[in-house]
Amino acid sequence: MTDTVLPPDDPQALAEATAQAMWSRDRAAQALGMQIVQVQPGRATLSMQVRADMVNGHHICHGGMIFSLADTAFAYACNSGNHNTVASACHIDFLAPAREGERLLADAAVQSQAGRTGVYDVTVRREDGSVIALFRGKSCRIPGEVIAGLQQADSAH
Structure with missing residues (x-):
C-alpha cells in the first residue's frame, strides 16, 4: 500500500x-x-442482503445477523476520524423481522462525542424504509490510528 497523505x-x-x-x-x-x-x-451507512444461510428456525433473519450489520455500521461511523475506536457497550431493539432476499440498510450517526467516549445510534431498515431495529452503541477510543495500523500491517508482510 502506498502512504496516504490527507489534508x-x-x-x-x-x-x-x-x-x-x-x-x-x-x-x-x-x-x-x-x-x-x-x-x-x-x-x-452499510447494507446487507439477507441470504438463505442467515435465516433462523422461524425462517426470518437471525437477530445476530441484524446486530452484526448495525454493529459494523457503528464501527465505521465511530472510526471515521481515523482514531482507533471500539465498542464499550451496545443494545439493540428488534422491531420487525427481516426475510430472506431483503436488502437491509444500517444508518449510524454520532449523538455525542466527549473525550475518548461517544454514543452512536443506528437505525436498521428494509429498502422500503420500514424500520426493523434500533441499536445504540457506546464507543471508546484506544491508542493508535486506523490508517497507520493498516500501513504497519502491510510493512510487516
Whole structure:
C-alpha cells in the first residue's frame, strides 16, 4: 500500500480513507456480504442482503445477523476520524423481522462525542424504509490510528 497523505482540513476524505483501510481488513463484514454505502465524519451507512444461510428456525433473519450489520455500521461511523475506536457497550431493539432476499440498510450517526467516549445510534431498515431495529452503541477510543495500523500491517508482510 502506498502512504496516504490527507489534508488535515478534509474530514470527508479522511472518513473515506479510514473506511477503505478498515474494509481491507474486515473479513467478517465481507463474509456476510455487507457493502459500504456511504461514510461521512461521524456517520456511516452499510447494507446487507439477507441470504438463505442467515435465516433462523422461524425462517426470518437471525437477530445476530441484524446486530452484526448495525454493529459494523457503528464501527465505521465511530472510526471515521481515523482514531482507533471500539465498542464499550451496545443494545439493540428488534422491531420487525427481516426475510430472506431483503436488502437491509444500517444508518449510524454520532449523538455525542466527549473525550475518548461517544454514543452512536443506528437505525436498521428494509429498502422500503420500514424500520426493523434500533441499536445504540457506546464507543471508546484506544491508542493508535486506523490508517497507520493498516500501513504497519502491510510493512510487516
